[in-house]
Amino acid sequence: MKKTKKIFVKFIMLFALCLICGCASQDSAKTAETQPEYYDFEPASDIKEGRKNIYVVLKVLTSQYWQDVVRGVSDGGADCGCNIYVGASVGESDWQSQQTLINKAVASKADAIVLAPANSSAASEYVKDIHADGIPVMLVDTILNDTDSFDTCYMTDNLIAGEYAAEEMIRLLKEKGVSEDEDAGIAIQITSASSQTVIDRLAGFNRCWSEKAPENWFVLDEVKLNNGDSDAAKQNCIDFLTQYPSVKGLFGCNNSSTVGFVNGLTEKGRSDIVLVGFDYADETAALIASDDWSVSTVVQNQYDMGYNAVRTATELFDGSKPDYKFVDTGAVVINNGNYPEYEATLNQTGENK
Amino acid sequence: MNKKNSSGNYVHLIIGYMIFCLTVLLIMSVILSKIISRNNSSQINNTLSLVAEKTNTSIDMMTDYITEASDIISAKENFSFEESYSELQNTLRNMPYYSTGLISDSGDIYGSPGEVMDIEKHGFADAAASSDKIFITEPYRSSVTASNMISIFAPIYQNDKHIGSMFVTYYLETIQDLAYTDSLSDTAYVFLINPYSGNFVSCSYDGENNPGTWGNVRLIKNDIKCMGDYNLDTWLYNMEQKSEDNIINFRRNNIAFAQAYISINAMDNWNLAIRIPISELSDTMQQYTFGVGICAALIVLATIFLAGLIYAREHNRAKLLRIMSDIDPLTKAINRRGFNEALAKIFSAKTKPVRSTFIFVDIDYFKSVNDGYGHAAGDKVLCCVAEILRSAFDGMGIVARTGGDEFNVFVYRPLSVADIDNIMANIRVEFENIVLDDGTPLPCSFSAGLAVYPEDAQSKEKLIECADKALYHVKENGRKNHFWYNDL
Numbered sequence: 001m002k003k004t005k006k007i008f009v010k011f012i013m014l015f016a017l018c019l020i021c022g023c024a025s026q027d028s029a030k031t032a033e034t035q036p037e038y039y040d041f042e043p044a045s046d047i048k049e050g051r052k053n054i055y056v057v058l059k060v061l062t063s064q065y066w067q068d069v070v071r072g073v074s075d076g077g078a079d080c081g082c083n084i085y086v087g088a089s090v091g092e093s094d095w096q097s098q099q100t101l102i103n104k105a106v107a108s109k110a111d112a113i114v115l116a117p118a119n120s121s122a123a124s125e126y127v128k129d130i131h132a133d134g135i136p137v138m139l140v141d142t143i144l145n146d147t148d149s150f151d152t153c154y155m156t157d158n159l160i161a162g163e164y165a166a167e168e169m170i171r172l173l174k175e176k177g178v179s180e181d182e183d184a185g186i187a188i189q190i191t192s193a194s195s196q197t198v199i200d201r202l203a204g205f206n207r208c209w210s211e212k213a214p215e216n217w218f219v220l221d222e223v224k225l226n227n228g229d230s231d232a233a234k235q236n237c238i239d240f241l242t243q244y245p246s247v248k249g250l251f252g253c254n255n256s257s258t259v260g261f262v263n264g265l266t267e268k269g270r271s272d273i274v275l276v277g278f279d280y281a282d283e284t285a286a287l288i289a290s291d292d293w294s295v296s297t298v299v300q301n302q303y304d305m306g307y308n309a310v311r312t313a314t315e316l317f318d319g320s321k322p323d324y325k326f327v328d329t330g331a332v333v334i335n336n337g338n339y340p341e342y343e344a345t346l347n348q349t350g351e352n353k
Numbered sequence: 354m355n356k357k358n359s360s361g362n363y364v365h366l367i368i369g370y371m372i373f374c375l376t377v378l379l380i381m382s383v384i385l386s387k388i389i390s391r392n393n394s395s396q397i398n399n400t401l402s403l404v405a406e407k408t409n410t411s412i413d414m415m416t417d418y419i420t421e422a423s424d425i426i427s428a429k430e431n432f433s434f435e436e437s438y439s440e441l442q443n444t445l446r447n448m449p450y451y452s453t454g455l456i457s458d459s460g461d462i463y464g465s466p467g468e469v470m471d472i473e474k475h476g477f478a479d480a481a482a483s484s485d486k487i488f489i490t491e492p493y494r495s496s497v498t499a500s501n502m503i504s505i506f507a508p509i510y511q512n513d514k515h516i517g518s519m520f521v522t523y524y525l526e527t528i529q530d531l532a533y534t535d536s537l538s539d540t541a542y543v544f545l546i547n548p549y550s551g552n553f554v555s556c557s558y559d560g561e562n563n564p565g566t567w568g569n570v571r572l573i574k575n576d577i578k579c580m581g582d583y584n585l586d587t588w589l590y591n592m593e594q595k596s597e598d599n600i601i602n603f604r605r606n607n608i609a610f611a612q613a614y615i616s617i618n619a620m621d622n623w624n625l626a627i628r629i630p631i632s633e634l635s636d637t638m639q640q641y642t643f644g645v646g647i648c649a650a651l652i653v654l655a656t657i658f659l660a661g662l663i664y665a666r667e668h669n670r671a672k673l674l675r676i677m678s679d680i681d682p683l684t685k686a687i688n689r690r691g692f693n694e695a696l697a698k699i700f701s702a703k704t705k706p707v708r709s710t711f712i713f714v715d716i717d718y719f720k721s722v723n724d725g726y727g728h729a730a731g732d733k734v735l736c737c738v739a740e741i742l743r744s745a746f747d748g749m750g751i752v753a754r755t756g757g758d759e760f761n762v763f764v765y766r767p768l769s770v771a772d773i774d775n776i777m778a779n780i781r782v783e784f785e786n787i788v789l790d791d792g793t794p795l796p797c798s799f800s801a802g803l804a805v806y807p808e809d810a811q812s813k814e815k816l817i818e819c820a821d822k823a824l825y826h827v828k829e830n831g832r833k834n835h836f837w838y839n840d841l
Binding site for chain 2: 121143145146148150152153157159160188190193196199200202203206207209210211219221222223323324325326327328
């Protein structure tokens, strides 16, 4: 276990070095040539002869979220006695780079591939062929649209996670003293209307809201987009508060939307407004921890996705068939009440950033 | 004036006829357009309703089957969940659904580990325990297949007591299969929609969403341009009210769509919706409309062409008649009527004539020509006189034969007295050189009275009167001369 940790720390340091080099070269000459095309495979566990080799192909490694997944696969490799190699695309939707990495993994005679597909449709046919050649494929974070030719998918059921957010919103509004007879509007902000993850969360939120919220509490028709721009996200928050005086609650469907709401509320000092968001960031944590604010966030178990994918791969090596093809790794609502309980875990990867 | 009126009326008649034709065509087009629109709407309505009803009926058949199966289980004596579950698994191979199982009200779930996980995760067990009627779940991603599925739950009774439920699980695409029609196979997009949450779930692929993809109307509202007052909110409201006014027409990405919903009996708050491009439904009618438009355009063009042709022919004929009635057949000079009309036109114009001269010309002793040489010789003299006057005033005046041996000339060019005196002298020479057809010389002379506009008179009538007085003066003083009124 100690060795595993050492390797993991080495991996992270190497990764950090790559980032620093990347940043430095970006500063010196802001050209596309200095950007790596993709993050090539690096060991994320002890590498020993005679062990099964699992190649993990992820998306952007620069975020805390994906570092958690790396930590999961690394620990999974250590616990299950496998060699783990991690590579990733630079962009969230860069399927071409992932394709290159998968080709490398196949050429390296991968015993299994763990994949977080950057494009659910484009990857389907490709993965289908690899799986047909007898290579076990485990999906994490995102499922494929057009094929069931994979062994297991570990991801958050975002519809259910969206429902958690709606339930938390109702709870916080009631806690805040908003009467059920009072007109209370909920404003929603998303990063992109084409992200299925975000759409599922929004659908789950609305599903729960239409069933459980008091009749006078309503979701605004207008959903604002921020395209991942933090300034736009903050401005959206301010605009909502100005344009819709009846707004009592805000729902951010992803990290940038949630942080935008946090910054907007902080700037305007509107602690009377309830916020429920997604994912974890320092700005969000500060308001969750404060008794003056009513802020909660839904976080995913991305560590479990990585860990369980590796574990399932080793079960397949042993000849057992997984009971489940799709596993919801679940989500947890972090609020002022339970924050101390989760604070250490949530900040663990933050220290590794 | 009558001729003019007649011609004007004819033109008005033609224009009136054309306006009438166009009005009729316009009215026809409007009526036809309404009929086509109504027919389109009706056709779309019927097609969508048929597809939606077909699908819903198939869903009803699915639920009916499960109701029957649960009734059979309910009717069993010595019922046990284990035994019934085993029997259900044995029949599974021949069934259209993916899996089946049982739930007891005490919470025991008889199914695969994945099914147990899904039922617990989505709270289906509680819903089944509290429901005394069959129901269909919302689509969910199955732990067993990783695909989007729906489950149907039917209650099981023993001695009229609710003891559990039977469930069957279908792939979500089954609904798309139920909605399949040969003619609309690639164009009908089928989805489930809940008006209360605004959520919808694709049951088929629409070019961007796969079966099982969730969406929300709030995210697509801005992309939809509704046709008319019936907007998306109205459509959703009608859905909540279960109204039969269930079709919305809109454009999205520049494609016109018709979309209808029909409520699903066993799926509370959820509706089956079908969206079809209007072009797929109304191609025939569009072609018909296009054909009618072409025909109408051809009719209009033909009408204009024929009207023009008729008008041109009539115009030429009228012109000929007019010429015939205004021209003296013997001398080919215009007659009194034509001359009067010409003068009337000149003097009634907004722009008054410039300095003009009116000349009365009378052949001296013309009666003696007729008596001495015969009427043929008299006619010849008249023709010669007309020709002499025409040549003399060519391009400068109008020559008319206004009586037996009487000619009038209206010189509309502003010639001086001296110029006209010269012309008159030349004419006089010409008169003296008249020769009959047989070569016999027949010298003639003339008397003429001249008056000038506007010096002598400011009106046509007065001008003629002045010239007449001057002529009278010549005749009184031995003829064979011309005299200006101004010199009287």
